[in-house]
Amino acid sequence: MADLIPAMEKALIDFSAGNVMQPVRSVITVNPPGGFFGMMPALTPNGLGIKIVTFYATNAKRGIPTHMATIFLVDPETGTPLAIMNGTLITEMRTAAVSAAATNLLASPDAKILAILGSGVQARSHIAALRLVRNFEEVRVWSRTPEHAERFATEVGAKAMSAEKAVRDADVVVTATNSKTPVLKGSWLKRGCHINAIGACRPDWRELDDKAMANVVFVDSREAALK
Amino acid sequence: MADLIPAMEKALIDFSAGNVMQPVRSVITVNPPGGFFGMMPALTPNGLGIKIVTFYATNAKRGIPTHMATIFLVDPETGTPLAIMNGTLITEMRTAAVSAAATNLLASPDAKILAILGSGVQARSHIAALRLVRNFEEVRVWSRTPEHAERFATEVGAKAMSAEKAVRDADVVVTATNSKTPVLKGSWLKRGCHINAIGACRPDWRELDDKAMANVVFVDSREAALK
Numbered sequence: 404m405a406d407l408i409p410a411m412e413k414a415l416i417d418f419s420a421g422n423v424m425q426p427v428r429s430v431i432t433v434n435p436p437g438g439f440f441g442m443m444p445a446l447t448p449n450g451l452g453i454k455i456v457t458f459y460a461t462n463a464k465r466g467i468p469t470h471m472a473t474i475f476l477v478d479p480e481t482g483t484p485l486a487i488m489n490g491t492l493i494t495e496m497r498t499a500a501v502s503a504a505a506t507n508l509l510a511s512p513d514a515k516i517l518a519i520l521g522s523g524v525q526a527r528s529h530i531a532a533l534r535l536v537r538n539f540e541e542v543r544v545w546s547r548t549p550e551h552a553e554r555f556a557t558e559v560g561a562k563a564m565s566a567e568k569a570v571r572d573a574d575v576v577v578t579a580t581n582s583k584t585p586v587l588k589g590s591w592l593k594r595g596c597h598i599n600a601i602g603a604c605r606p607d608w609r610e611l612d613d614k615a616m617a618n619v620v621f622v623d624s625r626e627a628a629l630k
Numbered sequence: 631m632a633d634l635i636p637a638m639e640k641a642l643i644d645f646s647a648g649n650v651m652q653p654v655r656s657v658i659t660v661n662p663p664g665g666f667f668g669m670m671p672a673l674t675p676n677g678l679g680i681k682i683v684t685f686y687a688t689n690a691k692r693g694i695p696t697h698m699a700t701i702f703l704v705d706p707e708t709g710t711p712l713a714i715m716n717g718t719l720i721t722e723m724r725t726a727a728v729s730a731a732a733t734n735l736l737a738s739p740d741a742k743i744l745a746i747l748g749s750g751v752q753a754r755s756h757i758a759a760l761r762l763v764r765n766f767e768e769v770r771v772w773s774r775t776p777e778h779a780e781r782f783a784t785e786v787g788a789k790a791m792s793a794e795k796a797v798r799d800a801d802v803v804v805t806a807t808n809s810k811t812p813v814l815k816g817s818w819l820k821r822g823c824h825i826n827a828i829g830a831c832r833p834d835w836r837e838l839d840d841k842a843m844a845n846v847v848f849v850d851s852r853e854a855a856l857k
Contacts, residue, residue, distance in 0.1 A: 424658055426656060426658070429653060429656065429671075431651055431653070431671055431673050431678070433673060433678060433706055433709075436707065438706070438707075438708070438709050439709075440671065440673070440678055440680075440704065440709065442669060442671060442680060444656075444658055444667065444669060446658050446660060446667070451658070451660060451667055453667075453669060453680075453682060455680060455702060455704075457704055457708075457709025457710075458709065459707075459708050459709045461708075462708055462709070465708065467708060467710065471704075471709055471710060471711065473702060473711055473714075475682060475700060475702065477667065477682075477684055477698075479660055479665070480663065480665075480686075481665070481684075481686050481688075481689055481692065481694060482660075482665050482666075482667065482684025482685065482686045482689070482698050483684075483694065483698060484698065484700055487700075487714050
């Protein structure tokens with residue numbers, strides 16, 4: 404993770420500088436059961452390939468991961484297949500590393516309190532990544548299911564509490580839920596707080612209310628954020 | 631191949647009936663060397679997945695295939711990866727099977743002369759597939775490189791000749807070239823001739839001249855054909 408954060412910072416710079424061809428991901432919706440099959444291709448000066456991500460919320464009931472990812476790389480010189488990789492762990496780490504790169508640049512240098520809304524794999528990887536860019540004295544966790552929050556907090560050395568309590572006075576907040584309706588209210592936010600909003604990946608989902616969104620917003624891709 | 635032709639006929643019916651979700655393939659162009667990375671996802675009542683096809687004309691000089699394909703399937707119920715397959719042979723067979731299904735329905739029932747423009751893998755698979763739906767007495771072959779045409783003709787029991795000679799009086803014609811400019815002239819065509827035009831896969835490529843295109847045209851996907 405310590406190597407991945409600067410690599411992701413470089414990737415974001417390359418993308419914003421126009422050195423990467425990365426069409427906005429396309430998604431096939433599978434009904435029933437309400438699953439998503441997402442395709443994320445990219446061409447960089449060093450590589451060419453695609454990540455396929457599936458997201459099935461209904462998998463939670465089956466006891467299998469809701470997100471699964473597979474990465475396929477080819478040689479940009481010849482199109483010859485180079486690698487097919489399980490991309491699930493890479494996705495968990497990459498997403499958190501991007502948040503850490505952003506947090507490093509945008510959050511208060513003396514941030515002390517981290518609040519995580521969510522208790523899934525992204526919550527876990529975000530704690531690991533963000534601890535590398537700030538010295539947090541306190542980590543707070545909320546999850547819709549209180550037992551999940553308690554279990555997760557115990558594992559990572561955090562405190563479980565209500566969303567409002569977790570967010571108030573926090574310097575850095577992560578929203579990493581599958582919520583379709585806001586879980587974070589702008590009225591809770593401390594002045595200067597930095598939020599990494601990870602979860603709402605569909606145009607009709609949201610984690611932040613209007614007041615929270617009325618603050619300064621940074622996005623990785625303007626084109627993707629507007630879709 | 632004998633099983634694949636009716637399967638492809640069913641797939642075309644399902645697609646035209648709206649039972650298949652198949653976004654028009656998207657393509658990343660890789661410059662240099664002028665390669666293409668194409669993505670072809672589909673969701674049917676029975677399956678969900680994507681075929682990745684790379685096309686690098688420059689591979690011919692390297693002695694490796696110009697087209698390579700990989701197929702990735704997931705379980706439509708859960709998004710769990712099911713299979714990753716080399717799709718190169720499947721692509722060769724499937725394309726020819728679709729032409730055979732079309733030829734079976736559209737060509738003269740007593741077609742006797744088959745002309746193939748091109749001498750690559752699609753030329754080969756088309757001869758195998760089309761022989762299953764019509765009893766050809768003569769197979770004619772043209773290729774831009776005469777030695778390729780001769781070698782191929784000897785292999786498949788065909789006669790090599792000029793494109794015009796091959797096409798005149800032919801009942802069924804296949805264009806399976808990588809040409810960017812027309813190789814088939816409408817003025818050569820016998821009345822009632824059926825053409826399978828396979829090769830021109832980019833919007834600015836073409837194998838048929840205007841006069842040939844002025845005949846009745848059938849396409850697998852109107853949306854894709856107009857792009």
